[in-house]
Amino acid sequence: MSGPIPFNHFAFATRQHQAFKLAQKSRPRAIRRYISLLRAVTPAFRRFTHDMPSSEKSAARSAPAIPRPSASVIVVNSQNEILLVHRNPKSKSFANAHVFPGGNYDEKQDGGHGLPFTAIRELFEESGLLLVHPSTSRMPSHAELEVAREEIHAQRRMFRDFLTQYDLRLNTESLLPFTQWITPPTVPRRFHTQFYVAFLDDTRAAGFSRGGKQERLPTPDGGQEVIAARFVHPQRALDEFNSKEISFFPPQFYLLTTLADILKGERNTSDQRERVRLLAYGAFGNMVINPRPLPGHDVKGTGYQVLTYEGDETRGGSPGRLHRSKVWFGPGGAAVGVALERNFDVFSEIEPHAFAQPTKL
Numbered sequence: 001m002s003g004p005i006p007f008n009h010f011a012f013a014t015r016q017h018q019a020f021k022l023a024q025k026s027r028p029r030a031i032r033r034y035i036s037l038l039r040a041v042t043p044a045f046r047r048f049t050h051d052m053p054s055s056e057k058s059a060a061r062s063a064p065a066i067p068r069p070s071a072s073v074i075v076v077n078s079q080n081e082i083l084l085v086h087r088n089p090k091s092k093s094f095a096n097a098h099v100f101p102g103g104n105y106d107e108k109q110d111g112g113h114g115l116p117f118t119a120i121r122e123l124f125e126e127s128g129l130l131l132v133h134p135s136t137s138r139m140p141s142h143a144e145l146e147v148a149r150e151e152i153h154a155q156r157r158m159f160r161d162f163l164t165q166y167d168l169r170l171n172t173e174s175l176l177p178f179t180q181w182i183t184p185p186t187v188p189r190r191f192h193t194q195f196y197v198a199f200l201d202d203t204r205a206a207g208f209s210r211g212g213k214q215e216r217l218p219t220p221d222g223g224q225e226v227i228a229a230r231f232v233h234p235q236r237a238l239d240e241f242n243s244k245e246i247s248f249f250p251p252q253f254y255l256l257t258t259l260a261d262i263l264k265g266e267r268n269t270s271d272q273r274e275r276v277r278l279l280a281y282g283a284f285g286n287m288v289i290n291p292r293p294l295p296g297h298d299v300k301g302t303g304y305q306v307l308t309y310e311g312d313e314t315r316g317g318s319p320g321r322l323h324r325s326k327v328w329f330g331p332g333g334a335a336v337g338v339a340l341e342r343n344f345d346v347f348s349e350i351e352p353h354a355f356a357q358p359t360k361l
Contacts, residue, residue: 064185067192071119072102074178074197074255075129080263080272081231082256085126086246097334098237098246100255101126101229102193109152109159115194116172117159125153127229131198133169140166174198176280180288181251184307187333195255197280199273234260247334250291250307250325257340258284275347283350287311294324304328304337311344316354 075083084098103122110118124130128149132139140148144166151157163170175196183190232240234256240246241253248256262275279285287310293299294306294314304326308315312323321344328337344350 065188065190067182067190069105069115069118070103070191070193071105071115071122072100072193072195073119073123073131073175074100074195074259075123075131075200075231076197076259076263076268076276077200077231078268079231079266080233080268082234082237082259082263083127083129083229083231084237085226086228087226096247096331097249097252098241099249099252100195101129102195104191108155113160116175116196117170119175119194119196120170120172121152121159124149124159126226130168131171131174133171138166140168176277177285178255178280179251179285182288182290184291184293193251195251197259197276199268199276201268201273233266234263241338244336247330247336248338249334250327250338251289253335253338254289254325254340258346278347282347283352283355284346286352287350287355291325311351311354317351321351 073083077083083101085101087097087099101123102119103126105115105118106121109121120131128145130145148157148162152159152162162168175198178195178197180192180194182192237246238253238256238260241248258279259276262272264272289309291307291309292315294308297306299305305328306324306326308324310323311317311321313319313321315323317323322341323344324341326337326339326341327335330336
């Protein structure tokens with residue numbers, strides 16, 4: 001009798017990728033399928049490893065965690081400022097980093113909806129900003145919004161019930177897909193994140209829409225996952241990062257760098273919005289990026305890690321094609337220095353074949 005059947009992570013990754021593509025289109029059945037795949041992993045894993053020798057069990061248990069589906073929104077106001085939230089230094093994920101608002105798909109809150117719903121709910125919980133349709137007749141008062149926000153975050157109230165109560169219609173159409181990122185296999189807590197861009201001029205927003213916001217933000221456990229939220233120009237945010245005033249993770253640096261090249265000046269223009277839409281609905285917006293260390297790179301000798309992305313010459317791209325970052329990591333895994341190397345035009349020179357197959361988990 002042969003030994004236990006090995007758990008096929010690549011097959012799972014393929015099914016996961018297919019389900020995620022449907023989920024990002026707001027298909028409830030697809031997102032439920034995605035979650036069911038995650039739930040199936042633990043019992044399947046135990047069944048396959050039950051009779052393994054201890055040495056094989058140890059190796060099997062070190063297999064990469066399955067990424068959780070999540071969504072994040074890059075909100076742009078009329079001054080070309082982008083909304084950033086500052087994570088608590090004690091958070092389990094993205095500690096002390098500046099990130100775009102977002103979080104995990106929550107079956108209780110988001111069941112029956114897709115990732116755009118998750119994105120707007122998380123944005124509301126973390127920043128108080130609520131994106132609804134311009135046709136919405138009556139907006140809740142500031143006090144009503146704050147009460148609802150805290151109750152939803154604490155799971156004492158369903159987001160959908162709040163929307164129904166005030167006859168609010170989420171403007172999911174305003175969310176422009178802006179790449180997906182999957183946490184590397186070596187990281188214990190992994191996420192498959194769909195990023196979106198939303199322009200406030202395209203939607204009606206309740207909540208603050210420029211400058212800083214420093215008051216305490218609620219969390220379910222009474223602590224603080226997010227300690228501040230503010231709008232800041234992408235180039236200024238990058239300058240603050242380069243002067244080590246704030247920290248990012250590689251996806252935030254990558255996306256801010258991309259947007260800083262477009263959102264120039266202090267007034268958002270129709271041409272700038274159109275250029276972002278061209279990226280969103282072109283090859284760029286469809287990119288699924290799985291960062292991987294460059295084989296053979298001497299991290300100790302150089303002091304930095306080289307993360308390669310799909311489309312790099314080492315990841316399916318043409319010879320000489322660079323799509324990678326040099327990353328200097330600080331405490332907690334956040335980057336304290338990043339140098340993006342991307343020697344192709346993101347509007348016209350992305351090679352789709354390099355992104356055709358899901359990467360092994």
